[in-house]
Amino acid sequence: MFLKNAWYVACTPDEIEGRPLGRKICNESMVFFRGADGAVTALEDFCPHRGAPLSLGFMRDGQLVCGYHGLTMGVEGKCVSMPGQRVGGFPALRRFPAVERYGFVWVWPGDPAQADPAKIHHLEWAENPEWAYGGGLYHIACDYRLMIDNLMDLTHETYVHASSIGQAEIEEAAPETKLEGETVVTRRFMEGITPPPFWAAALRGNGLADNVPCDRWQICRFSAPSHVMIEVGVAHAGNGGYHADARHKASSVVVDFITPETDTSIWYFWGMARNFKPHDTELTATIREGQGKIFAEDLEMLEAQQRNLLAHSTRNLLKLNIDSGGVQSRKMLDRLIAAEQQAQAASQASGAGQPSAVAS
Structure with a gap:
């Protein structure tokens, strides 16, 4: 649905x-x-x-x-x-x-x-010359909601992305999930950690030391129909973490547009927008390459998960504390889809007719 x-x-x-x-x-x-x-x-x-x-x-x-x-x-x-x-x-x-x-x-x-x-979501980073963007497209054989679950719970990074962005401190830091208007927000903050390989490279790319303790953050925002924007970054410890001055951090927005193809396949438009060294095209290409490899790891896991779910369609799945972001996102989608279907049924029942075959 x-x-x-x-x-x-x-x-x-x-x-x-x-x-x-x-x-x-x-x-x-x-x-x-x-x-x-x-x-x-x-x-x-x-x-x-x-x-x-x-x-x-x-x-x-x-x-x-x-x-x-x-x-x-x-x-x-x-x-x-x-x-x-x-x-x-x-x-x-x-x-x-x-x-x-x-x-x-x-x-x-x-x-x-x-x-x-x-109604198209405003994307500040797409119009502001102080930002750079690099991304790509994957076709993935999974229900679009599985990708939303994946992005709203980044605990999996510790295991799926162990060689790039994963670290034990992620699962040790409890996430907090809230509904802010029509957006589901899940936040996780880590303090005094060693930056994992991807973020160490980002620090170097921004001219910062990569061998000092850092504070790290992940702020995932889901909005209908299927968009997830994730504020991520690291800052040298003791400088305010997420609120640190740009001189002390490397931060970005992970861009995730999840477009359903069918009930069990998606077009996944992925990318990263950053507001440091926006004119460094070599850095943009390096980040894009690294991120593409990370999302390829998600692809493999999600397609295997979808095959398992189709083979065991009657089995109940566990819901853990870390699933709150995905659970709340699905509840929002269920509510909006039900309202849309009810409105369509009411329109048909009243004889209001069908949408025109050709848009004006």
Whole structure:
């Protein structure tokens, strides 16, 4: 189950440069491309002629040409031409609201009438030149909620990421979880620790000593439909920890956009935004490489977990104190999904009709 009336990251702009991109999101097969004006369009990935995926076609003069028989689609979802055939009566395809913002393409798989771009979460680091960002994309065969659980409980770092960001002090520091408005926040602070390899390298990258006691923090923030932003960092001990002056710390925001593909698979857009040495492209590449290896370890564990859960679907799982962040996030999702489904049922019962096939 997932929210339909919400903005999800669909792709990055480079994925649709000069070509269409097929991607399934929330069980909806979509094709993304740029029209003649450069704006992003998202249509259902289905040629009305013979049902071929339009994403297997190509772009010509800002229009999408089906790679099977040449049927050409415009950005409004209407067929505009086909060799030797009148097309005026062809039915329009479903068009999904799509917006390009903050270096990502966002899509709304639900009711187009509710797709307000103002609802896209503001990303300060994406617009501020004092920040740098590097990231990537993984396709992972797991329920999107398993990834939310993973990110809202970082105790697993001690074991899954033992060679990079894991250390015993993580599980020794009890997390605190609170609901702040429509955001679930889990905080964990460690004092006087030795920085693990990834953070030792980050300290060096910021011109700081990596062989002195440090304070470390992890502040995980979940917001619907499936975004997790994690403030992380280390500061030389005795300088205020999380609140230390920038001269004494290396801190970042781990960016996690989790886009459901199906009930048991996701598109995971991962990255790290940092506000130290933002113009050091070599440092950005180094951090991105290190983080990519860390998330690859999560991928292996999550896919194995999903296979186990499918094989033992009736077994009950334990809920521990460390699971509070994930539990609260799931409760929020359950509440929002139930409200959305109730509103949809009420609309259908009242005869209000269905969402238009073509977004305005």
